[in-house]
Amino acid sequence: MAEDSKIHHLGWFLAGLGVGAVVGILYAPKSGKETRESLANSAREGTEYVRVKGQQAVEQVGQFVDKGKEQVGAFVDKSRETVSTLVDKSKGQVSEYVDRSKEVVDRGRAQWEEFVERGKSMVNDQTTRVSAAVEAGRNAYRTTTVDPTEL
Numbered sequence: 001m002a003e004d005s006k007i008h009h010l011g012w013f014l015a016g017l018g019v020g021a022v023v024g025i026l027y028a029p030k031s032g033k034e035t036r037e038s039l040a041n042s043a044r045e046g047t048e049y050v051r052v053k054g055q056q057a058v059e060q061v062g063q064f065v066d067k068g069k070e071q072v073g074a075f076v077d078k079s080r081e082t083v084s085t086l087v088d089k090s091k092g093q094v095s096e097y098v099d100r101s102k103e104v105v106d107r108g109r110a111q112w113e114e115f116v117e118r119g120k121s122m123v124n125d126q127t128t129r130v131s132a133a134v135e136a137g138r139n140a141y142r143t144t145t146v147d148p149t150e151l
Contacts (some may be wrong), residue, residue, distance in 0.1 A: 006057060010050070017046050 019037055 006053075010053065013049075014046070017042070 019044060022036070024038070024042075
């Protein structure tokens with residue numbers, strides 16, 4: 001946008017230069033040769049002015065480009081550092097979650113093993129009681145039942 005403004009000003013300068021030359025020719029108290037030399041000098045000065053301003057514009061654009069490169073480079077470096085920090089932090093958190101998960105799984109496994117052992121113990125205990133009850137029932141049946149051969 002600043003570049004458009006400079007071009008705009010340059011256009012007005014050239015227009016003014018042209019109008020000034022025409023007015024100078026019309027009202028010139030000088031001879032034709034002097035007027036032509038004056039116009040040639042003015043044209044040279046205008047050309048030199050345009051060349052100098054063009055070179056200054058090129059230098060300014062170069063400075064803006066260099067400054068932009070520096071700013072982009074700094075932004076990229078800062079972004080890399082931030083991403084690296086976030087990745088490291090995330091790795092630490094993931095590792096912590098994995099460790100916690102392993103602990104929970106180990107606790108759960110230990111509880112299930114305990115429940116299984118309790119269940120086995122209860123089944124064995126109940127098996128022993130049922131076997132004893134069956135045996136007691138057989139013995140009771142034998143003692144209360146009369147053997148037909150004994151009669």
